[in-house]
Amino acid sequence: MKLTSVQELVKAAPPLSSIPLHFLQQTRIALSVPTPSSSAEIPTVDYTLLASPGSGETELQKLHSACKNWGIFQVVNHGMSPEVMEKLRGEIEEFYELPLEEKMKYGGDGEGYGGGRVRANGIRDWGDRLYITTNPVHLRRPNLLPQLPSSLRDNLETYIQTLKTLASGLLGSMEEALEMEANEMAAKMDDGLQSVAIIYYPPCPQPELVLGFTPHSDATCITILSQVNGVGGLQAKTRDGSWVPVNILPNALVVLVGDILEVFSNGLYESAEHRVTVNPDKERISMAFFVNPKFDAEVGPATDIVGPENPAKFKRKGMEQYVKDYFAMKMEGRSNLEHMKIDNDGCRQ
Numbered sequence: 001m002k003l004t005s006v007q008e009l010v011k012a013a014p015p016l017s018s019i020p021l022h023f024l025q026q027t028r029i030a031l032s033v034p035t036p037s038s039s040a041e042i043p044t045v046d047y048t049l050l051a052s053p054g055s056g057e058t059e060l061q062k063l064h065s066a067c068k069n070w071g072i073f074q075v076v077n078h079g080m081s082p083e084v085m086e087k088l089r090g091e092i093e094e095f096y097e098l099p100l101e102e103k104m105k106y107g108g109d110g111e112g113y114g115g116g117r118v119r120a121n122g123i124r125d126w127g128d129r130l131y132i133t134t135n136p137v138h139l140r141r142p143n144l145l146p147q148l149p150s151s152l153r154d155n156l157e158t159y160i161q162t163l164k165t166l167a168s169g170l171l172g173s174m175e176e177a178l179e180m181e182a183n184e185m186a187a188k189m190d191d192g193l194q195s196v197a198i199i200y201y202p203p204c205p206q207p208e209l210v211l212g213f214t215p216h217s218d219a220t221c222i223t224i225l226s227q228v229n230g231v232g233g234l235q236a237k238t239r240d241g242s243w244v245p246v247n248i249l250p251n252a253l254v255v256l257v258g259d260i261l262e263v264f265s266n267g268l269y270e271s272a273e274h275r276v277t278v279n280p281d282k283e284r285i286s287m288a289f290f291v292n293p294k295f296d297a298e299v300g301p302a303t304d305i306v307g308p309e310n311p312a313k314f315k316r317k318g319m320e321q322y323v324k325d326y327f328a329m330k331m332e333g334r335s336n337l338e339h340m341k342i343d344n345d346g347c348r349q
């Protein structure tokens with residue numbers, strides 16, 4: 001049997017004496033980066049403050065500056081009940097404890113359960129994942145969400161519903177901060193493409209030799225992420241090129257500016273490059289919720305942001321074409337948007 005699950009590789013007897021070659025990164029990974037000074041700490045936004053009329057001004061500025069200067073922030077008071085998150089954590093742990101044959105029932109190419117993805121440089125990630133399209137509902141695969149253990153499925157639905165509301169609230173605030181015409185961007189995301197990735201990173205005896213997730217930016221509009229079992233490992237690259245840990249904050253969620261938001265804002269907001277390091281003795285579980293436009297929506301700089309003062313830096317494409325062009329590219333740092341950039345010579349403007 002072709003062993004693709006990293007979890008199985010780690011569980012196998014006898015224990016691994018060395019890391020298989022195809023996981024080895026070209027350079028050693030710094031697992032613990034120096035504790036950032038407060039100016040280098042990933043910002044936190046209080047969603048309740050942001051959403052309360054009249055009192056959200058400072059919070060709106062915080063959100064704007066986080067999206068501009070970081071492309072990543074933590075959000076607290078987001079409306080997700082800690083009980084739902086705690087239950088979901090238990091259910092996800094149970095899912096990954098299932099025998100491989102059970103998990104393979106959800107196996108698939110791209111969507112579903114799979115492990116150890118190969119990256120552009122031929123190196124594999126140290127992690128397994130369950131990837132599910134959740135919206136639009138007619139795109140849901142019958143063998144995935146509907147077949148999950150019912151408690152996991154029900155809590156996942158509750159979780160997703162809350163995140164949808166949170167996402168549209170955050171997008172509304174971003175439009176306000178960007179002085180975009182109300183709803184131009186949020187309307188494209190309403191009932192758009194959404195998916196969830198539940199990722200399991202097993203411990204690794206030599207964690208500085210591997211990466212759980214290769215450096216990349218998300219091709220999404222925004223991503224809302226939970227460090228489900230309280231084990232860190234997510235790192236974000238600052239604009240000056242250093243890696244900063246996304247610290248574990250109780251009950252916080254992490255929001256990433258994705259490439260599509262970078263395009264909508266004509267580059268005012270920039271997607272964050274991020275990666276995942278793994279732990280020598282602890283497993284790590286994360287869950288990402290990806291928020292995207294509808295298939296028939298157009299991806300391009302917002303019409304009331306571009307003008308003679310601020311010429312478009314990106315092309316306009318239908319979402320379907322954007323997705324095709326994205327998949328034709330290799331995952332490598334922040335290179336995703338190359339296919340959207342307008343050449344500087346102005347010929348294509």
Ligand SMILES: O=C(O)CCC(=O)C(=O)O
Pocket residue numbers: 197199213218225234274276286287288
């Ligand atoms: O596991 C994480 O914290 C990050 C996952 C991630 O970056 C992704 O799924 O795009």
Ligand SMILES: [Fe+2]
Pocket residue numbers: 216217218274
């Ligand atoms: Fe990501």
